[in-house]
Amino acid sequence: xxxxxxxxxxxxxxxxxxxxxxxxxxxxxxxxxxxxxxxxxxxxxxxxxxxxxxxxxxxxxxxxxxxxxxxxxxxxxxxxxxxxxxxxxxxxxxxxxxxxxxxxxxxxxxxxxxxxxxxxxxxxxxxxxxxxxxxxxxxxxxxxxxxxxxxxxxxxxxxxxxxxxxxxxxxxxxxxxxxxxxxxxxxxxxxxxxxxxxxxxxxxxxxxxxxxxxxxxxxxxxxxxxxxxxxxxxxxxxxxxxxxxxxxxxxxxxxxxxxxxxxxxxxxxxxxxxxxxxxxxxxxxxxxxxxxxxxxxxxxxxxxxxxxxxxxxxxxxxxxxxxxxxxxxxxxxxxxxxxxxxxxxxxxxxxxxxxxxxxxxxxxxxxxxxxxxxxxxxxxxxxxxxxxxxxxxxxxxxxxxxxxxxxxxxxxxxxxxxxxxxxxxxxxxxxxxxxxxxxxxxxxxxxxxxxxxxxxxxxxxxxxxxxxxxxxxxxxxxxxxxxxxxxxxxxxxxxxxxxxxxxxxxxxxxxxxxxxxxxxxxxxxxxxxxxxxxxxxxxxxxxxxxxxxxxxxxxxxxxxxxxxxxxxxxxxxxxxxxxxxxxxxxxxxxxxxxxxxxxxxxxxxxxx
DNA sequence: CTTAGGG
DNA sequence: CCCTAAG
Numbered sequence: 008x009x010x011x012x013x014x015x016x017x018x019x020x021x022x023x024x025x026x027x028x029x030x031x032x033x034x035x036x037x038x039x040x041x042x043x044x045x046x047x048x049x050x051x052x053x054x055x056x057x058x059x060x061x062x063x064x065x066x067x068x069x070x071x072x073x074x075x076x077x078x079x080x081x082x083x084x085x086x087x088x089x090x091x092x093x094x095x096x097x098x099x100x101x102x103x104x105x106x107x108x109x110x111x112x113x114x115x116x117x118x119x120x121x122x123x124x125x126x127x128x129x130x131x132x133x134x135x136x137x138x139x140x141x142x143x144x145x146x147x148x149x150x151x152x153x154x155x156x157x158x159x160x161x162x163x164x165x166x167x168x169x170x171x172x173x174x175x176x177x178x179x180x181x182x183x184x185x186x187x188x189x190x191x192x193x194x195x196x197x198x199x200x201x202x203x204x205x206x207x208x209x210x211x212x213x214x215x216x217x218x219x220x221x222x223x224x225x226x227x228x229x230x231x232x233x234x235x236x237x238x239x240x241x242x243x244x245x246x247x248x249x250x251x252x253x254x255x256x257x258x259x260x261x262x263x264x265x266x267x268x269x270x271x272x273x274x275x276x277x278x279x280x281x282x283x284x285x286x287x288x289x290x291x292x293x294x295x296x297x298x299x300x301x302x303x304x305x306x307x308x309x310x311x312x313x314x315x316x317x318x319x320x321x322x323x324x325x326x327x328x329x330x331x332x333x334x335x336x337x338x339x340x341x342x343x344x345x346x347x348x349x350x351x352x353x354x355x356x357x358x359x360x361x362x363x364x365x366x367x368x369x370x371x372x373x374x375x376x377x378x379x380x381x382x383x384x385x386x387x388x389x390x391x392x393x394x395x396x397x398x399x400x401x402x403x404x405x406x407x408x409x410x411x412x413x414x415x416x417x418x419x420x421x422x423x424x425x426x427x428x429x430x431x432x433x434x435x436x437x438x439x440x441x442x443x444x445x446x447x448x449x450x451x452x453x454x455x456x457x458x459x460x461x462x463x464x465x466x467x468x469x470x471x472x473x474x475x476x477x478x479x480x481x482x483x484x485x486x487x488x489x490x491x492x493x494x495x496x497x498x499x500x501x502x503x504x505x506x507x508x509x510x511x512x513x514x515x516x517x518x519x520x521x522x523x524x525x526x527x528x529x530x531x532x533x534x535x536x537x538x539x540x541x542x543x544x545x546x547x548x549x550x551x552x553x554x555x556x557x558x559x560x561x562x563x564x565x566x567x568x569x570x571x572x573x574x575x576x577x578x579x580x581x582x583x584x585x586x587x588x589x590x591x592x593x594x595x596x597x598x599x600x601x602x603x604x605x606x607x608x609x610x611x612x613x614x615x
Numbered sequence: 616c617t618t619a620g621g622g
Numbered sequence: 623c624c625c626t627a628a629g
Contacts, residue, residue, distance in 0.1 A: 500623065524617060539617070544623070547620090 201504035553578035
């Protein structure tokens with residue numbers, strides 16, 4: 008019940024530590040739980056002052072809010088929040104609900120507060136903010152930063168590093184976001200997450216990208232340099248994580264000062280709460296590393312999520328209902344904790360999606376790039392035959408009741424998953440939890456949130472990571488084209504984002520090559536598109552790319568400007584893995600590999 | 616159903 | 623990405 012904001016720093020993993028938040032930090036002393044921090048949508052000016060958010064940002068928020076209302080009933084909770092978080096919005100109600108359910112949860116903030124936060128600005132924050140930035144900047148060696156920080160619109164941080172590294176990202180395997188222009192950041196953002204962003208705040212962009220590349224929410228607020236998938240904080244090394252997804256906890260430095268944010272890893276629930284509470288800083292919040300999910304999230308909000316079939320080609324009309332919930336379930340809990348680094352929790356209720364869809368006529372097309380709006384109908388159509396959809400929608404809308412029924416059925420039958428992917432071994436436990444989630448989601452709000460919470464906890468207990476699925480709806484990217492034969496063919500190529508690539512690499516490192524389905528489950532549970540075959544193909548391409556490029560080294564290397572190629576670090580990793588796996592017989596099995604894989608990235612591989 | 620390969 | 627052959 009307590010508010011998260013207060014947070015005691017101990018165990019919570021809060022993901023949030025955003026730079027701007029400092030303001031919040033000042034307000035929220037760790038101890039004052041009672042007094043929640045007020046968050047306002049603001050931007051940090053060059054001189055360290057807070058200014059009201061731009062129209063754009065505000066709009067985003069508003070939109071979000073609106074959506075929220077709509078979704079609210081359906082929304083589950085934390086998971087949901089996360090999904091939404093991307094935009095900046097989430098906060099209010101959803102978290103409220105969630106919080107209640109959770110034991111720790113803190114929710115506490117009433118709607119009023121929410122509104123309050125939007126409206127109020129944090130007073131004292133300026134100073135604190137300022138100071139911290141300055142200090143940090145000062146510390147940062149390379150970047151001797153000009154005091155003034157003539158920064159465009161961005162945050163002070165961005166300014167900081169200008170001097171030393173002019174180049175983009177990838178500097179000997181290093182990715183430095185500090186000096187990128189907004190435009191560049193946008194490009195990188197797109198490459199990383201596969202979607203456009205309208206956000207103009209450099210700090211936000213950097214953090215978001217850093218989080219994405221790093222797969223963690225714990226990103227320093229000062230500098231953004233990513234080395235080999237690890238985020239390197241030059242000034243203070245308070246936080247960094249590796250690609251593996253493990254967060255190192257030791258970080259304290261500034262974070263502590265802020266009053267919150269410590270280690271994101273441990274309790275997911277807490278993190279969620281924080282996120283929720285903080286709501287406003289969504290950017291940061293979105294913890295997910297799966298940032299990939301971001302795009303999805305956006306889409307979700309706008310459009311409904313049609314349940315996504317696990318398999319691309321499946322188009323069974325007859326069983327729509329059953330499928331409808333099924334996929335969701337799978338997606339939601341699917342992966343085991345292990346693979347994912349980041350804690351993501353998106354639990355999305357199957358039922359509600361349709362509602363949204365109906366409501367909203369147009370949606371942003373993340374895929375295409377730049378936010379093009381298209382009539383949702385067309386979109387839908389693409390993914391599946393209209394009949395189905397219509398039927399589906401009706402079905403859903405007509406009632407939660409139905410959903411509930413389904414749920415019940417599921418429960419009763421829980422052991423028999425429909426077409427679940429989780430036939431596998433490990434999943435038994437998981438499956439149970441998975442199934443439960445969706446069910447709950449369907450339930451009425453009140454119950455729902457509670458159930459969700461419980462579900463989450465359950466998951467925790469089980470040790471599952473609920474990573475979720477941010478993307479189930481990904482019907483987005485899939486366009487089908489009728490062929491002469493009569494078959495439908497998938498048309499849109501969904502560009503692989505850096506995040507996805509990293510996940511893939513990580514997955515390979517864990518499971519080894521050739522175990523695509525495993526990898527799919529572990530690392531790509533959230534990406535419903537991307538089949539094991541896709542993973543395989545992508546890996547093939549990566550290998551080709553890595554081997555091709557590395558040797559020549561500098562020659563053509565200058566592709567820097569190419570559209571966000573592929574961070575060299577990743578290619579290196581790919582090579583290493585390739586080597587390893589090539590040498591290691593498959594028969595060793597995944598279990599053994601891990602040790603090797605783990606060390607891999609650091610590797611001393613001398614072979615190549 | 617999941618992989619491996621070729622197209 | 624798609625499609626198909628194989629285990």
